[in-house]
Structures are given as C-alpha cells and as structure tokens.
Amino acid sequence: MKNQSNPAILRPGTTIGSIDAENDDNFLFECFVKKYDLDELLDQNSPYSIILGRTGSGKTAIVKYILSCKEKSQEIDLADTFMNYIANSNIIKFLNDIGLDLSLLFQTLWKHILCVEYIKIKWNITQQQENNNFLTRILNKFSKEKGKLERIQNYLDMWGGDFWLETDEIVKNITQEYENKFEAELGVDIAKKVKISGKYDNKLKEEKKVDIKNRVQKIISSDQLKCLQNLIDLLAKESNDQRCIYLLIDKLDSNWVDIQIRFKLIKALIDVLNKFRSIEDFKILVAIREDVFEKTILETKDIDTQREKLESICFQLRWEEHELKEIVNKRIALLYKRKYSKDFISYDNIFIDKVGQKKSFDYLISKTFMRPRDIISFVNECLSISNGKTLISEKSIRIAETLYIKKRIQAIKEEWFSIYPELEEIIQLVQSFERNRLEIKDFIDKFDDAIITLASLSYESYLINETKNYLNNISPLAPLLFTKHIIVCLFRVGLINVKNNNNYLHSNSNQGIISISEINENTSITLHPILQQRQK
Known part of the structure; x- marks a missing residue:
C-alpha cells in the first residue's frame, strides 16, 4: 500500500543526485544525513x-x-x-x-x-x-x-x-x-x-x-x-x-x-x-x-x-540500512519538491512494494555494499528506466539492476586494482561456479586452471608472486593455501561472506579483513548478490 499517490510523470534526466560528492552540491547539503x-x-x-x-x-x-x-x-x-x-x-x-x-x-x-x-x-x-x-x-x-x-x-x-x-x-x-x-x-x-x-x-x-x-x-x-x-x-x-x-x-x-x-x-x-x-x-x-x-x-x-x-x-565509515533509506527519502523528497510537487514524496510513494517476495528497498539494498554511492546509483538507474511513468515497477527495477551491477563490478575492479590487479580473473573464477554457496574443495578442484591463469599475468602483486612460487615448487598444501589467499581477497573487497562452523563473518560489517589463519577446510562462503545475478 502506498502512503500517498504519486501522479507526477517521471521525466528524462531525473536523478536523486550525483554519485560523486564533488558534483553533488544540489542535493548534498540539504539531504545530508548526520551519522x-x-x-x-x-x-x-x-x-x-x-x-x-x-x-x-x-x-x-x-x-x-x-x-x-x-x-x-x-x-x-x-x-x-x-x-x-x-x-x-x-x-x-x-x-x-x-x-x-x-x-x-x-x-x-x-x-x-x-x-x-x-x-x-x-x-x-x-x-x-x-x-x-x-x-x-x-x-x-x-x-x-x-x-x-x-x-x-x-x-x-x-x-x-x-x-x-x-x-x-x-x-x-x-x-x-x-x-x-x-x-x-x-x-x-x-x-x-x-x-x-x-x-x-x-x-x-x-x-x-x-x-x-x-x-x-x-x-x-x-x-x-x-x-x-x-x-x-x-x-x-x-x-x-x-x-x-x-x-x-x-x-x-x-x-x-x-x-x-x-x-x-x-x-x-x-x-x-x-x-x-x-x-x-x-x-x-x-x-x-x-x-x-x-x-x-x-x-x-x-x-x-x-x-x-x-x-x-x-x-x-559504516552505514546501517535505515540510514541509507533516510538518504534516499530525503533526496526523493527534495527532487519532487523542486520538479514535481509540493507534497512530501518518499521512496514508498514511487517504488513498487515488493520485488519477488522481498520488500523493494530490501531488494535494492541487498545489491549494494551498504554505501551511499551504491544506493544512489541504483535508484538513479531505476528512475532512468521509468521515464514517462508514475511508479517504478518490479520490471523496471530488474532492468535497472542489470545496468547497475555491471557498473558496480567494474568500479570494484578499479577501486582495488593497486592491491589486487588480478581481481578480474578471480571474479571470473568465482562466476564459473554454478552455485552461490561454495566450499573450500570447490576452489581446490579448479586449482590447476586458476594458478596457470594468475601466473600468466604481468602485474606485480603479493598473490601473483605467490602463484608463481607455487608453479615452481608445488607442495600438497599449495592448493589449500592458494584458496585461502583467494578467499582473503574476495572478502576484503566485499564480494563474499564467510562461515566458519557457526561463526558468520560479513565483509560489509566492521570486520572488513579476514586472515588466512581464520580459514580452514570447513570454511564455506556465500557470494554477494551482485555476483549471483551475473550467473543467471
């Protein structure tokens, strides 16, 4: 149920601001959420x-x-x-x-x-x-x-x-x-x-x-x-x-x-x-x-x-879901006040209630890394897809999702390139799996192909250097150690969550780093939803 009808038709170029704070003065100061x-x-x-x-x-x-x-x-x-x-x-x-x-x-x-x-x-x-x-x-x-x-x-x-x-x-x-x-x-x-x-x-x-x-x-x-x-x-x-x-x-x-x-x-x-x-x-x-x-x-x-x-x-800087919802609500309200209506319009007035079985905002937020830029970018894609409409539908959200995810994954590769220049190849490795929940043995099974791929890269990084060492002196422990390094990388950049026994480690929480010693043969991982969507 919508709290209030939204008769305004969305126009081309409608956004809730720039994803870059340097170019976001039109929204930043009036919509700033003070943590x-x-x-x-x-x-x-x-x-x-x-x-x-x-x-x-x-x-x-x-x-x-x-x-x-x-x-x-x-x-x-x-x-x-x-x-x-x-x-x-x-x-x-x-x-x-x-x-x-x-x-x-x-x-x-x-x-x-x-x-x-x-x-x-x-x-x-x-x-x-x-x-x-x-x-x-x-x-x-x-x-x-x-x-x-x-x-x-x-x-x-x-x-x-x-x-x-x-x-x-x-x-x-x-x-x-x-x-x-x-x-x-x-x-x-x-x-x-x-x-x-x-x-x-x-x-x-x-x-x-x-x-x-x-x-x-x-x-x-x-x-x-x-x-x-x-x-x-x-x-x-x-x-x-x-x-x-x-x-x-x-x-x-x-x-x-x-x-x-x-x-x-x-x-x-x-x-x-x-x-x-x-x-x-x-x-x-x-x-x-x-x-x-x-x-x-x-x-x-x-x-x-x-x-x-x-x-x-x-x-x-860590954000809670309700804080990100507040950012979106403030920006939508300001957008409509300036362009469409003097009435107070919020997220719930212009977005469909649910996507599948999830509340639509929960669905959007699950595809982010819990950052303002992500949710602003996703909402902007939804607005762009919905030109000429008064309500952002489930179909529009799913179309926008594909565009948004492509940009986000590319942004992650660029963000972490100085530390993980091999990240693109690691993402391709993960996307080759048919499941979203993986075990250590899943990585070990692909050890030979993965190590040859990474060793062929011309970049300098700790992981690439370790990979080349494995090729020169492969021991029985090399596949497990290599897998641990891969998991550390994926966790650090926020693309997986890790489970050890009953202990869940979430990369977007305050635990942004995991050590090799915390990973063992019983460790399992869950792919971030943006990687899950790419597999379909």
Whole structure:
C-alpha cells in the first residue's frame, strides 16, 4: 500500500543526485544525513584523525559538510600543491630510485605545511604585514625564554616570511630549498643529468649510489623534525580549546602522483598526525580510501603492528540500512519538491512494494555494499528506466539492476586494482561456479586452471608472486593455501561472506579483513548478490 499517490510523470534526466560528492552540491547539503557518531569524529579530544571508508562511503561528503558548518575550517587541495610538485621533482625521483629513505624528508615537509596552515588560519595571515605581526608576537612571547626561542630561531629565520603565501608557493619554496642542497651534494655533472631526465640511477655503480645516499642523508636529518616539533610545542602553549580549527585533507586516491612516491607520502602524513595532538584547538582530518590505506600499510615492514597501531585513530565509515533509506527519502523528497510537487514524496510513494517476495528497498539494498554511492546509483538507474511513468515497477527495477551491477563490478575492479590487479580473473573464477554457496574443495578442484591463469599475468602483486612460487615448487598444501589467499581477497573487497562452523563473518560489517589463519577446510562462503545475478 502506498502512503500517498504519486501522479507526477517521471521525466528524462531525473536523478536523486550525483554519485560523486564533488558534483553533488544540489542535493548534498540539504539531504545530508548526520551519522550518530559524527560528533565524536569532530570532538577535539577524540583520537580520530583518519576518515576511513571505501569508495562511495561518504568521505568527501563529510569533508564538505565540515567545511560548510565549521567557521574555522580549511581543505588542502593536494592535487595542485604538495603531491604533484614532489612527484614531478626529478631530483627526488632519482633519490628514491637509488634507494634513499625519504621518510624523514616527507615527514619534515608535512610538518612544515601543517604548521603553516594552522598559523595562517589561527592568526588570519593573508598579507605580509600580518605575517610580520605574528613573528613579532612569537618573538616577544619567548624573549625571556632564550632556550626555547633558539630552538626555533633557525626555522623562523628561513621560513617565517612565507607564512602568508599560498600553500602551493610554500611547498615549492621548501622543496626547492631541499633540491638545491641535494644538487650540491650530487655534484654539478650528476645533478645536471638528473634534472634533465630523472633517470640516471642505472648508470651509477653501487659504490657511487652508497656514497650519494650517505652524503644526502645528512641533509635529511632528524634535526629539522626536532626543530619543527619545537615549533609545535610552542604553538601548543598558544592554543586553547575555545574554537577548534579543522584542517581537512582529501583526494589521496587521485591519480596525480607517481605511484612509487605516492604511498611513501601518505605514510609520512599518517606518521606525523599524532605530533599535532598537543595543539588543543587544532584537528587534522584525513579522508583515505580503504584500498589506499591498505596499500600504504602493505608498504611497511611490520604490517600487523602498524594496522593495530593505526586502528585507534581511524573513524570507520559504516552505514546501517535505515540510514541509507533516510538518504534516499530525503533526496526523493527534495527532487519532487523542486520538479514535481509540493507534497512530501518518499521512496514508498514511487517504488513498487515488493520485488519477488522481498520488500523493494530490501531488494535494492541487498545489491549494494551498504554505501551511499551504491544506493544512489541504483535508484538513479531505476528512475532512468521509468521515464514517462508514475511508479517504478518490479520490471523496471530488474532492468535497472542489470545496468547497475555491471557498473558496480567494474568500479570494484578499479577501486582495488593497486592491491589486487588480478581481481578480474578471480571474479571470473568465482562466476564459473554454478552455485552461490561454495566450499573450500570447490576452489581446490579448479586449482590447476586458476594458478596457470594468475601466473600468466604481468602485474606485480603479493598473490601473483605467490602463484608463481607455487608453479615452481608445488607442495600438497599449495592448493589449500592458494584458496585461502583467494578467499582473503574476495572478502576484503566485499564480494563474499564467510562461515566458519557457526561463526558468520560479513565483509560489509566492521570486520572488513579476514586472515588466512581464520580459514580452514570447513570454511564455506556465500557470494554477494551482485555476483549471483551475473550467473543467471
């Protein structure tokens, strides 16, 4: 039964907004659903520094919401500043290629940028005179504490005049300063060749590379980090908890940076976040996609310790069904208010009650990964199919489902490509089964074909490398171990649920990761409905 009739005929191009928050201003702010735990994220005293979620889970929407409702908030546009400039530096590329540890350099750069952004916002520094006033204030405050002043004097002498500049200029200035120092250590001949192409490491003997690394490492010392930490300590004494300053960092998943340097820069950013906790009125929030976060962790040596250490600062974006229904209802109501009717129209007014034996919204939500982007995309497909109609029928939903699922599976492959470049082949393997519930032995039976397929891929990944090892040295345990790796991958990307004895593990819950040790010969899996539909 419909709560209210819907006489309006759906027109072409009708949507409930964009699946991309960057292009969704028409709906985002009026239809924003504030999660119950969002206040905890914004709490100055909470440990959260990272907004973690899959593609389409609402990270950018939250960033835009904070920018709109918090007076002292600002976003760093990384695409035009830090990452691009660093990645395009031939000198830094060369140092990375010869194996120099750049972590201290990247941490120094991040600390410098974050300090400057805080100073600019807190003291409203937009001009040279305001910059000078701030420096005078700091110098006067610590004039009687010479020890403390001396610890930051060199930093203020070198960079104090830059605080009023735009972020991209600040990044350029400090990076060029380091590049000049590096060039001096490289020598005129090598520096000239490196600056031209950036590819010179393969022409150097190992002894020369070691010599260069030793000399350059002295420039990238811990002294700069200590100096910046002293500045942070002084800023902490100037801070108060009256009006919090929010500095937001997004777009870490954009394709604007050299892949070799990208994750090292992200890791360096994560490493310095806790250093700013002492500044009471400063909250740094970094939005990171789960696959990017996972890849960053994989780049570290102690994976388990690193993940456990970072979990406490991660705000996991997870959505309940009623929250997603609220998002849809708000967007449909706004759509109809603007285009069709002043009456309040919700999902139940325009969608058929049931699809098969299921309530229609339950049916739609079962095909998603419990993310706003998924349900918005599915509803938009339904609206598109229903042009000229007043009610979205079961037939329209099923036609829209086919279009929606094709796009979602492709999006999953792209989302996880940096970690699982072999995902397309793994999905094909799973879709070759005739059942939706599978046992370990089902995978083992296809071991020979699967391992040959994956070993033939030219990509680099942990699973592909393990597959090639199996081919060279196949043991009786290889099929089971290989199957465990496949299940870990499928669970991580959300395409299966796992059952161990009577214990059900759902990939779209807070348990987004399963370990190999949790999988045994009695484990069974259930395919996500979007894979089930593809088999028909």
